[in-house]
Amino acid sequence: MQYTWNDIEQHLAVCTQCPLSRTRHLPVMGRGNRQADLMLIAEAPGSQEDRQGIPFVGGSGEILDRLLEDCGLKREEIYITNILKCHPPGNRDPKEEEKEACFPYLKYETFLLKPKIIVCLGRVAAQRIISPDFRITRQHGTWTYRKNCALTAVYHPSAILRDDSKYETTKEDFCKIVKKREEFKQQKTV
């Protein structure tokens, strides 16, 4: 069965696949350009995202917007989503069973988008998407290649909120991502 974006949204709106459905206000569907070549995957919605049903609208969103702007990227040209679509109470780490229950949403989003580049924001996404033993402090900014997609991870914007010395490193990582994107675009035109 081939799902559409609409199908994903409709399923998610009434999803009860895990207990987070009982504590969430709104599920948070990925947002952005559904033709984007660049997909950002973070951990789970925070409390403000839970209230508005939109990813990265709180303090982490402000950091993310600054990073994007500093590298010449706009939210409208990329797609941003999360491993979990519902807010874990108290911002705790997602549980294994929650990640498993929610994974089909991410799978279908990725299938429909077919991104050329996936950027994991933070350890939780990197360990679920790139490798279970991914070490964000050592391996941020490194590349893994899978099928037709390049994958990397950067610090989560909330880690920058806690320690702003991570901002410059993360900006450099994002600028390398922009460069990689340009390289891919040039390969397509030669």
Ligand code: URA
């Ligand atoms: N943190 C996340 O991981 N995702 C959001 O959407 C917002 C904050």
